[in-house]
Amino acid sequence: xxxxxxxxxxxxxxxxxxxxxxxxxxxxxxxxxxxxxxxxxxxxxxxxxxxxxxxxxxxxxxxxxxxxxxxxxxxxxxxxxxxxxxxxxxxxxxxxxxxxxxxxxxxxxxxxxxxxxxxxxxxxxxxxxxxxxxxxxxxxxxxxxxxxxxxxxxxxxxxxxxxxxxxxxx
Amino acid sequence: xxxxxxxxxxxxxxxxxxxxxxxxxxxxxxxxxxxxxxxxxxxxxxxxxxxxxxxxxxxxxxxxxxxxxxxxxxxxxxxxxxxxxxxxxxxxxxxxxxxxxxxxxxxxxxxxxxxxxxxxxxxxxxxxxxxxxxxxxxxxxxxxxxxxxxxxxxxxxxxxxxxxxxxxxxxxxxxxxxxxxxxxxxxxxxxxxxxxxxxxxxxxxxxxxxxxxxxxxxxxxxxxxxxxxxxxxxxxxxxxxxxxxxxxxxxxxxxxxxxxxxxxxxxxxxxxxxxxxxxxxxxxxxxxxxxxxxxxxxxxxxxxxxxxxxxxxxxxxxxxxxxxxxxxxxxxxxxxxxxxxxx
Numbered sequence: 001x002x003x004x005x006x007x008x009x010x011x012x013x014x015x016x017x018x019x020x021x022x023x024x025x026x027x028x029x030x031x032x033x034x035x036x037x038x039x040x041x042x043x044x045x046x047x048x049x050x051x052x053x054x055x056x057x058x059x060x061x062x063x064x065x066x067x068x069x070x071x072x073x074x075x076x077x078x079x080x081x082x083x084x085x086x087x088x089x090x091x092x093x094x095x096x097x098x099x100x101x102x103x104x105x106x107x108x109x110x111x112x113x114x115x116x117x118x119x120x121x122x123x124x125x126x127x128x129x130x131x132x133x134x135x136x137x138x139x140x141x142x143x144x145x146x147x148x149x150x151x152x153x154x155x156x157x158x159x160x161x162x163x164x165x166x167x168x169x170x
Numbered sequence: 171x172x173x174x175x176x177x178x179x180x181x182x183x184x185x186x187x188x189x190x191x192x193x194x195x196x197x198x199x200x201x202x203x204x205x206x207x208x209x210x211x212x213x214x215x216x217x218x219x220x221x222x223x224x225x226x227x228x229x230x231x232x233x234x235x236x237x238x239x240x241x242x243x244x245x246x247x248x249x250x251x252x253x254x255x256x257x258x259x260x261x262x263x264x265x266x267x268x269x270x271x272x273x274x275x276x277x278x279x280x281x282x283x284x285x286x287x288x289x290x291x292x293x294x295x296x297x298x299x300x301x302x303x304x305x306x307x308x309x310x311x312x313x314x315x316x317x318x319x320x321x322x323x324x325x326x327x328x329x330x331x332x333x334x335x336x337x338x339x340x341x342x343x344x345x346x347x348x349x350x351x352x353x354x355x356x357x358x359x360x361x362x363x364x365x366x367x368x369x370x371x372x373x374x375x376x377x378x379x380x381x382x383x384x385x386x387x388x389x390x391x392x393x394x395x396x397x398x399x400x401x402x403x404x405x406x407x408x409x410x411x412x413x414x415x416x417x418x419x420x421x422x423x424x425x426x427x428x429x430x431x432x433x434x435x436x437x438x439x440x441x442x443x444x445x446x447x448x449x450x451x452x453x454x455x456x457x458x459x460x461x462x463x464x465x466x467x468x469x470x471x472x473x474x475x476x477x478x479x480x481x482x483x484x485x486x487x488x489x490x491x492x493x494x495x496x497x498x499x500x501x502x503x504x505x506x507x508x509x510x511x512x513x
Contacts, residue, residue, distance in 0.1 A: 030259060030321065037314070057303035065310020066340070069317065073336055076321045076329070133300060133360055 009049060016042030029075045033068060040064045051124050054132040178289035190291050195276075198295055202275055205464075206431040207237040213472045220476040241424070249420040252324060259322035264418065264425035267315020270308040271432040277301045278439045279363045281449050281456030293449075293456065294363060301362040302354055305440055306347050309395060313339045315429065316397075316414045323417035331413025334483065339395050341490040346391035348498035349384040352505045353377050353444050362443050370450035378445040383501050385445045387494055389467075392441060394490065396433035398471055400478040401486060438467030 019042065022035035040063045047056035126135070140148050180187050211226065211233065218225025226233030251260055281293035298304050313336050320332015354360055356377060357368040369375045378385045394401040410416070415426040442448055442463035449456035481489070 028256065030256065030318075034259070034262070034314075034318075053298065053300045054303065057300050057307045060307035061303065061310050065307060065313070065343075069310070069313050069336060069340055072314075072317055072321075073333070076317065076333065133303075 005049070009046075012042050012045045012049075016046075030072065033072050033075060036071075037064050037068045040068065052132055054136055175285065175288050175290060178286075178291050183289060186286070186289065190286075191295070194293070194295050198275055198280070199272070201461075202272065202432060202435055203428075205435055205468075206428050207241070209431045209434065209468060210240065210427070211236050212468070213475070216469065216472045217476045220473070244420055244424040244427075247420040249422065250417075252417050254324045255417065256322040256324065259318045261422075263315050263319035263322060264422045264429070265315075266318060267312065268425050268429040268432060270311040270315075271429055271436045274305055274308045274436045275439065277304055277362050278443055278460070279366055279448060280460050292363065297361065297363055299359070299361045299364075302350055302360045302365070302444075305362075306343070306350070309343055309346070312395075312433070313343075315426075319418070319426070320414035323414075325417050327411045327416045328414050331410050331416070335397060335414055338397070338401065338486060338490075341487065342391040342394040342401075342494070345490060345494040345498045346388055346395060348495070348502060349387040349391065350444060352381050352384040352498075352501050355502070355505050355509055356380060362448070365444055366448035366450050369447040373447070373451050376445060376447045376451070381445065381501070381505070383497065385441070387498055387501070388445070389437075389441055391490075391494060392437035393471065393474070394486070396430065396437055398430075398434065399475040400481050402480060434468055434471055435464060438464040438471075441467060 016039055019035040019038035023032045023039065026032040026035060040059060044056040044059040044064070047053070047059060176182060178187050178190060214236070215225040215233070226236040229235040229239045251257060276295040277298055279292070279294040279297075284291045284293055316335035316339070317332050320328045320330075320335065323329075353365065357365045359365060359368070365377075369377055415423060418426060439460065442460060446463050447459075448463075449460045451459060453459055453462075
């Protein structure tokens with residue numbers, strides 16, 4: 001079973017990295033957006049493999065289902081894509097160097113570092129026995145109530161701001 | 171030594187598990203596709219009779235072989251890709267519209283647990299404890315098919331259809347999702363099986379009686395989300411030819427057609443599971459209960475199509491954002507109060 005899970009992980013990881021590369025290398029913005037949707041989907045699969053089904057569902061719902069639809073909508077309405085045929089090498093070298101450096105640094109820390117953070121109470125067994133959604137809900141409404149409320153006020157402000165910007169007369 | 175009864179899983183008996191899964195997937199898939207095929211015949215017959223016509227009569231007895239004839243015809247039609255279309259998205263779109271609706275069926279439970287030897291097999295393709303969220307996530311993915319089809323065809327009719335579809339589906343998804351929230355506030359579980367169990371005591375325990383508003387909201391929003399009349403703005407044939415699928419032909423068009431009916435089945439099955447007790451009542455046969463409810467919903471949808479004219483687009487948006495969304499939110503607040511008071 002371990003082997004199967006590992007194979008599955010590498011398969012999904014391959015698809016995720018491939019679509020990540022496609023996001024930046026596709027000529028058409030719509031294709032990039034689609035590749036990004038695929039990347040989000042692969043991330044959702046990783047959440048499932050990490051026993052976090054709630055996160056997976058939210059990932060698909062919010063990112064793949066809502067945010068990317070809006071992005072696609074904007075791309076379609078602006079009808080981007082016609083201008084992208086020009087060859088464009090500006091900044092590719094620096095981007096590549098930064099990317100490789102980040103990869104090396106991350107690899108170094110992953111290989112050499114040890115976990116210093118606190119081990120929390122929530123374990124995989126707890127999640128499987130109790131339910132992931134219940135755990136998150138409990139944490140949100142007890143330990144993290146203030147940040148949760150502040151986030152909701154922030155979103156409310158953003159909505160009001162959007163309405164004011166969109167309306168000519170308030 | 172008697173081994174105790176346990177739920178069949180991949181680790182307890184791999185071969186039996188695989189076999190059971192394959193059979194379940196095959197049966198569910200087959201039944202859904204069969205209903206898809208014959209829903210087209212039923213729709214034409216029912217609307218025909220409602221308009222005092224006969225509907226299809228030529229192929230076999232009362233046109234019973236019409237779906238097969240239609241399928242053959244579409245299969246042998248020329249498959250045209252418009253020369254200025256975006257080929258990748260054009261080919262991808264019909265698949266992206268059909269797949270989310272077909273895989274949503276996986277979490278609909280269709281019967282009590284089956285016991286083979288010492289193993290319990292749940293009659294449901296996949297039991298997820300986040301079941302309802304999975305439904306909402308897949309509904310969100312359904313938008314891509316229409317949007318991409320509309321954009322990639324490089325036709326004005328298709329583009330307008332696609333833009334309408336995405337705006338409509340995104341708006342109504344929200345109200346449908348919020349209507350479902352009230353249901354799982356009562357059931358205290360997100361698993362579809364758990365929600366059915368919570369309603370299984372008697373017909374009076376169905377959530378349609380405890381949540382009539384949520385039920386109505388969900389059915390209407392579901393109609394809007396699957397672009398059925400009176401909300402079929404994305405493919406309004408009197409103004410947009412055929413909306414987002416104008417340029418499609420042959421089997422690609424057939425996939426859009428199938429997706430529409432598959433979506434109808436999915437919305438009916440979800441509504442039956444969440445509000446009408448799913449497989450658990452009123453007869454003792456699980457699958458019969460569920461199918462009966464699904465057929466009733468589908469008849470209702472077809473009936474609506476024969477009865478109502480299309481609403482105007484601004485009315486549709488007004489209805490979604492200014493009436494349904496506040497109603498759904500109010501329903502959640504009231505449900506929350508009642509739940510707290512009763513406990």
